[in-house]
Amino acid sequence: MTMVFLLVEHKNYHVECGNEPLKLGRAEFLIVSLLVQKAERFVSAKTIWNHLWNGSKPLNFESLKVMICRLRRKFAPFGIRIETMVNFGYKLVPAKRIQIDKVRVN
Numbered sequence: 001m002t003m004v005f006l007l008v009e010h011k012n013y014h015v016e017c018g019n020e021p022l023k024l025g026r027a028e029f030l031i032v033s034l035l036v037q038k039a040e041r042f043v044s045a046k047t048i049w050n051h052l053w054n055g056s057k058p059l060n061f062e063s064l065k066v067m068i069c070r071l072r073r074k075f076a077p078f079g080i081r082i083e084t085m086v087n088f089g090y091k092l093v094p095a096k097r098i099q100i101d102k103v104r105v106n
Contacts, residue, residue: 004078006094008036017078027052028071035082035092044089 004018013029015022024032034043034051049059068090072082079095 006036006078006080008033017075017080022074024071024074027067028074031067031071032092035090039092039094042083042085042089042091046089048089 007014007016009015010033013024013026015024015029015032030052031048034048045061045064046059049057049064068082068084075082081093081095083091083093085091
């Protein structure tokens with residue numbers, strides 16, 4: 001089985017999986033960035049929303065669900081899932097063949 005790396009460069013707003021760059025909007029990138037930092041742990045919807053807007057906008061569950069849905073579609077071909085804990089939040093779950101490149105997470 002070939003290993004596939006998920007690379008997130010926080011300073012450069014760059015994400016790639018299997019050496020393929022992924023086009024993410026600002027909000028999508030910030031969500032991925034946070035979920036990668038908290039890999040395989042649930043992050044509350046409120047924490048994600050505050051990370052996106054620095055507390056300047058009230059939590060909008062529907063908008064967050066739309067962003068998560070878009071991310072799920074972009075990551076599905078690579079075997080990366082975003083799980084939901086109802087009434088709480090989300091976590092990033094890579095397939096067994098996916099390794100998050102923590103060396104370059106900066």
